[in-house]
Amino acid sequence: MDDIERLARAWREVHDGETGHAYGEALEAAGCIDEAAIVYRELADAGFLIGFADLAWLEHERGNVAVSHELLADYLRADTSPDEQTDLIAGVLGHWQWCDDRNFDAESLLRRGADAYPSARADLSHLLRESDREGEAEDILRAGVAQAEVESFLPLANLLEEGGRVDEAVEVLRLGYALGDAFSAYNLSLILDDRDDVTEAREWRWRAAEGGDDKAIEVLSDVDEPPSD
Structure with a gap:
């Protein structure tokens, strides 16, 4: 509680993205979810992109799926200097759109975020397979395996096994296990x-x-x- 009080004082005095993020995280860890949401909303309203991201994760975790999606979309709209973090946010939003809603319109977000967010690459492969683009899905997953992304091993093994290439699937699974x-x-x-x-x-x-x-x-x-x- 002393740490939260210290962070609260810093937030009142400084009101920047780093301080608000730290304060909100401490509130969440202490179970003060509503209070954390208020801090994140204040961050977002003040133009700090991290506020949109923090609040999106919080809302997604408490089941407010549509709200969380819109918050990440707000992040992307507000981001005037795209970087690797932007790609990560795009990947997370695509991942949520695909897993929560089976939304095939998530493809562009998943492509954008594939290198930044490994779950986005795996989701993209599922979307491609369901769109009858098996070859492209395999290429996408092999790129993930080449980068040792654990999330790509099992989907690639499943694709190979279902295509009758069982020996290849076995090798992929052994390597996936070796990576944890x-x-x-x-x-x-x-x-x-x-x-x-x-x-x-x-x-x-x-x-x-x-x-x-x-x-x-x-x-x-x-x-x-x-x-x-």
């Missing part, structure tokens, strides 16, 4: 099960569960011990 994606481990276990590699499949399920994959945890809930090394 537990979901890759679980999907790899499913492919190995299909190949009747039961022992190795079980090992990969345990790796997935140990990495926090909920599906793997559920499947292994009745198993007492992991496989021996």
Whole structure:
């Protein structure tokens, strides 16, 4: 609480973007969500772009989806000096439009934000596949894999597997897991099960569960011990 009071005094005295952002974050961390929203709105009204972004995330997290989308659109309209942060905001807005509304008009935002926000690249690949542009979707995902973006590995593996290129999918999943994606481990276990590699499949399920994959945890809930090394 002492920290919040210090930040509140600084906000009253300085009223700049950095100070307001820090104060709002501290309020959120303390559970004072409505108060944080007021600070972020004051930031936005004063012309600080970070206020639009902070308030958008807050509203999205409390379920005000349409409001959050409009706030990021306001950010983009108000941004007179686009930079990498602008691309990030575009990617987040495209991601929300696609995941929240399945809005195919999100394509331009997803393209703009693909390099700045890895989830935007993955979403763009899903949009392209649903638009019968499989080849372009694969190229988009391979670019993400080349940059070691964990979000691209599983979608690329799924695309490859569904296209009959199972061996390629397996290699992508192994690499994805090596980079920390537990979901890759679980999907790899499913492919190995299909190949009747039961022992190795079980090992990969345990790796997935140990990495926090909920599906793997559920499947292994009745198993007492992991496989021996």
